[in-house]
Amino acid sequence: MRRIDGAIAFRGGGFAPRARAWAAAGTLIGLVALWQALEMAQLVPTLFLPAPLAIGRTLWALTVSGELWKHLSASLLRLAVGWTVGTVFGIAVGLAVGLWSALRSPVMAVVAALFPIPKIALVPLFIIWFGIGEGSKIATIGFGVFFPTVIATAGGVDGVPRGLIRMGQGFGLPTWKIVRSIVLPGALPAILTGFRVTSSIAIVLLVAAEMIGAERGIGAFILAAGNLYDMDALLAGIVVLSVLGLAVAWAIGVAERVLLRWR
Amino acid sequence: MRRQPALSRRLLLGSALLAPRLARAAEPVRFGLLHTLSPAPFYLAQERGYFRDEGLDVAFRFFQAAQPIAAAAVAGDIDLGVTALTGGFFNLAEKGVLKVIGGGLHEERGYEGSAILVSNKAFEAGLTSVDKLPGHSFAITQYGSSFHYMLGRIAQAKGFDLSSVSLRPVQQISNMLAAVTSGQVDATIAIASQARPAAAAGQAHIIGWAGDLVPYQITALFAATRFLTDSPEQVRRFCQAYKRGVADYRAAFLRRDPQGRPVVDALTLAAVADISRYVFTGDPQAEAKILAGVGYYDENAALDVADVLDQLRWFRAEGLVKGDADPRSMLDTRFLPTR
Amino acid sequence: MSAAQGPPLSSGMSGGQGLRLTLRGIGHAYRGLQVLQDIDLTVAPGEVLALVGPSGCGKSTLLGIMGGLIAPAAGVVEAHGAVADDCLNPITYVFQDFALLPWRSVRDNVALPLEPHLPRAARRARVDEVLALTGLDAFAEAWPRELSGGMRQRVGIARALAVRPACLLMDEPLSALDAQTRTLLLEEFAGLIARAGTTTVYVTHTLSEAVRIGHEVAVMSRRPGRVRALLRIDRPIEGRRATDPDLLAMEARIWAMIRDDAATAERERVDAAD
Incomplete structure (x- = not known):
């Protein structure tokens, strides 16, 4: 037999990691500083990886000359139109799939068959269908956005508690009202999560979309820089895409906080 | 059947030279090139054992596009290569890791290499000569490509501003041709073996030849600086074999009869047989395609130094090549003649 | 303060002028199991019918059939009576899990x-x-x-x-709540129902709730659910006390009726879960 004497030691806690914004920013800044230091100590040849300062100088030159905005504005327009087209059709089809048995299996079969196709492989087809101008570029982005949106929306609709829909029916609400006031808001969190995915996909596909026949655009700029082995410009373009991705993710975060403040 | 003489000759050569070659082990050389007709003299040198005669075991590394050939040399995957002189090539040469050592394909007056190809729509709307290009769209593979350069030189020659032509980068040569034949772009540049059939089929119109408008050094033999420093003797022997390949090539394809027509005889057919082991293999029309597509190589694979320096100047002026290295330092003319 | 005081809510019509619900021969099966069988019931206008029974006897299914949310396999539910002009949904549900957006x-x-x-x-x-x-x-x-x-x-x-419903269908509205809250809300809801004057069906598995709120209590048997007994409580709803010995006796009587069924139903549910 043994005796126990004394205070009971705390043994809970942990298993609850918290986000620390300063640690995230600090890590990124630290990595860039380390990179610059390695270049300055000439441990990495600039042919293989240009120094952050060189990339910064290139970015600055591009900004001052207006070149950056020329490319960025063209890309933003394509992203906005392509993403919106893909999203609007995706939500409409996703809703239909989530609501009607007649559409569910046929449409989901088509979506499952087409979703995994790399949209880059379809670019030549889009050029034949939509021409070498803006049409094929918007179609590339729109198609890439469409399928994940259908899946996210249909999943969101499936996730709306059936009890809430029965409630709407129990109050004699018309179908459109149930869709508008119960199904859509109920699916909104899943749709917004889908936005995080589709906005990234849209940015990834921007480079593919601007492969063919684009005079301007960040993707076209990156491709041209890569082709010329202009590493400073290549990485400057990649930094712009990365910042664009961060900005979009931040905007979606804000939208989530505002639209889902009830959570 | 036509292959017979070449084969038997190769066997003969092989047996005659077998004994001395066994004395020293062949030294390996890795050579990068496009899998097209344009490096045909290298195919001849390989097929006819000229590299082996020099004690070299040359391994061909084929690439789908010109730009990665230079990058592969920088990365150490190949020792030597033949590629188009592009903005990307010069940007790497600026860093001192590559040097041009000899000539390759040359756009030459009277030799139809690259055609200016115009869509039916644009042709009917009046784009019937090269000086009318301003205001039209023009497909190129990428900024800084040889097509961009050719158009730039045509603009200089015809006295119009390059920025008045709307450039459409479409990444691949096949896309350039498709963009024009489908009428999505007004004009492009296409090599003879593609341009002629398209024009003959009524899918497009040829309004001029780059060689007549702007003769220039389109491809060149280059080496990694590291290889030039470490193995100059191997480079020298490689160039000797290459010169023999060029001599055979010129004899086979570049002779003209008094009327100025290409001479096609047994030499030509023997070369066609050897080349068709690399391109158009098994294609019943290989002979016609090869004869339609061969371009001009200078005697002894001479390098057009003045033109290469002109090219660099143009790329720098367009902002496509950055750097201020001495242009001469990008060349090494110890191994092959200059013109 | 009691919610039952104050003017009546407009569409409830006391004095027998509200809706009369009549169930004729209702039967229902779900996945091959007969859930409800031969149910005939009438709820008089303005009255409260409490529906009790062992777990799984189909009480909630029956309520769903009355509200038009479940299609019965057999029989028909009829509603007859006058409804006020400002009534927007004559037959209205109150949900067990609240069903709030x-x-x-x-x-x-x-x-x-x-x-x-x-x-x-x-x-x-x-x-x-x-x-x-x-x-x-x-x-x-x-x-x-x-x-x-x-x-x-x-x-x-x-x-x-x-x-402004004419009929309220309440599906175990207090079962998700703790005991004290249940007692408080039962009082309040009884008052609100009386003031609205609606015809009401109140499904519960708590017998004390049933005898406290119902003009009548329908006792159902275990699956397949039938109406085993219909008990009338001749005492005004306003003023019923939980400690009233008559109500306690009624509760004991109902429990005696469903006790064996409840025990069997409990075992069946375990079997079904295996």
Whole structure:
């Protein structure tokens, strides 16, 4: 037999990691500083990886000359139109799939068959269908956005508690009202999560979309820089895409906080 | 059947030279090139054992596009290569890791290499000569490509501003041709073996030849600086074999009869047989395609130094090549003649 | 303060003028199991029928059939009677799990069933009225997640009353709540039902609730559910006390009827889960 004497030691806690914004920013800044230091100590040849300062100088030159905005504005327009087209059709089809048995299996079969196709492989087809101008570029982005949106929306609709829909029916609400006031808001969190995915996909596909026949655009700029082995410009373009991705993710975060403040 | 003489000759050569070659082990050389007709003299040198005669075991590394050939040399995957002189090539040469050592394909007056190809729509709307290009769209593979350069030189020659032509980068040569034949772009540049059939089929119109408008050094033999420093003797022997390949090539394809027509005889057919082991293999029309597509190589694979320096100047002026290295330092003319 | 005081809510019509619900030969099967069989029942206008029975006897299914949310395999439910002009949904549900939209404030949840029918100002007036009636005025702008279970079910009943129903179908409205809240809310709901004057079916598995709130208690058997007994409680609902010996005796009588069924049903459920 043994005796126990004394205070009971705390043994809970942990298993609850918290986000620390300063640690995230600090890590990124630290990595860039380390990179610059390695270049300055000439441990990495600039042919293989240009120094952050060189990339910064290139970015600055591009900004001052207006070149950056020329490319960025063209890309933003394509992203906005392509993403919106893909999203609007995706939500409409996703809703239909989530609501009607007649559409569910046929449409989901088509979506499952087409979703995994790399949209880059379809670019030549889009050029034949939509021409070498803006049409094929918007179609590339729109198609890439469409399928994940259908899946996210249909999943969101499936996730709306059936009890809430029965409630709407129990109050004699018309179908459109149930869709508008119960199904859509109920699916909104899943749709917004889908936005995080589709906005990234849209940015990834921007480079593919601007492969063919684009005079301007960040993707076209990156491709041209890569082709010329202009590493400073290549990485400057990649930094712009990365910042664009961060900005979009931040905007979606804000939208989530505002639209889902009830959570 | 036509292959017979070449084969038997190769066997003969092989047996005659077998004994001395066994004395020293062949030294390996890795050579990068496009899998097209344009490096045909290298195919001849390989097929006819000229590299082996020099004690070299040359391994061909084929690439789908010109730009990665230079990058592969920088990365150490190949020792030597033949590629188009592009903005990307010069940007790497600026860093001192590559040097041009000899000539390759040359756009030459009277030799139809690259055609200016115009869509039916644009042709009917009046784009019937090269000086009318301003205001039209023009497909190129990428900024800084040889097509961009050719158009730039045509603009200089015809006295119009390059920025008045709307450039459409479409990444691949096949896309350039498709963009024009489908009428999505007004004009492009296409090599003879593609341009002629398209024009003959009524899918497009040829309004001029780059060689007549702007003769220039389109491809060149280059080496990694590291290889030039470490193995100059191997480079020298490689160039000797290459010169023999060029001599055979010129004899086979570049002779003209008094009327100025290409001479096609047994030499030509023997070369066609050897080349068709690399391109158009098994294609019943290989002979016609090869004869339609061969371009001009200078005697002894001479390098057009003045033109290469002109090219660099143009790329720098367009902002496509950055750097201020001495242009001469990008060349090494110890191994092959200059013109 | 009792919610039963004050003027009657307009569409409930006392004196036998409300809706009469008549169930004829209702039967229902689900996945090959006969859930309900040969049910005939009548709920008189303005009266409360409490529906009790062992777990799984099909009480909630029967309520769903009455509300038109479940199609019966056999039989028909009829409603007869006059309904006031301002009634927007004659037969209205109150849900066990409240069924509130989490993304709408209390006010907007209550307003939901009015939205297809009334302009904004009229909607607001009605919502304010039922929020005051259910003691929710101070919580009008709160999100559902900020409310206790009892408050959430107050929102549920406020939403039901907002449409001025002629008939209320209440599906175990207190079962998700703790015992003390149940007692408090039962009083309050009894008062609200009386004041609304609706014909009401109140499903519960708590016998004390049934004898406290019903004019009649329908006792169902275990699956397949049938009406085993229909008991009338001749005592005004207003003023019934939980400690009333007659009501306790009634409760004991009902328990005696369903005790064996409840025990069997419990075992069956375990079997079904295997």
